[in-house]
Amino acid sequence: MNPTFIIIYIVIIGVFAYFFVIRPSQKSRKEKEALKNSLKIGDLVKTTAGFYGEVIDLTDEMVIVEFGNNRNCRIPMDRDAIVDIERADEQTEKAE
Numbered sequence: 001m002n003p004t005f006i007i008i009y010i011v012i013i014g015v016f017a018y019f020f021v022i023r024p025s026q027k028s029r030k031e032k033e034a035l036k037n038s039l040k041i042g043d044l045v046k047t048t049a050g051f052y053g054e055v056i057d058l059t060d061e062m063v064i065v066e067f068g069n070n071r072n073c074r075i076p077m078d079r080d081a082i083v084d085i086e087r088a089d090e091q092t093e094k095a096e
Helices: 003-037 088-095
Strands: 044-047 052-058 062-067 073-078 082-086
Antiparallel strands (some): 044 052, 044 082, 052 062, 062 073
């Protein structure tokens, strides 16, 4: 087998890996980072455990989320535990 074919084969596999593996994961990581940075007090969030709650306090790395029907359960958690955000201002628009 010719060495140039082996080099071309390795380059093609590298390009394939970049466009179908590395690039999409970088894009999803940037979207998650933007989601975490846009978090505000009053937003309803979904956690990695599947719980829904309301953000009542924020720090650089921690979030305090209030859970339950009567809002008596407050749990501090890492920002990485937030999976999805529903904005407080979007809820008021839906109610109207």
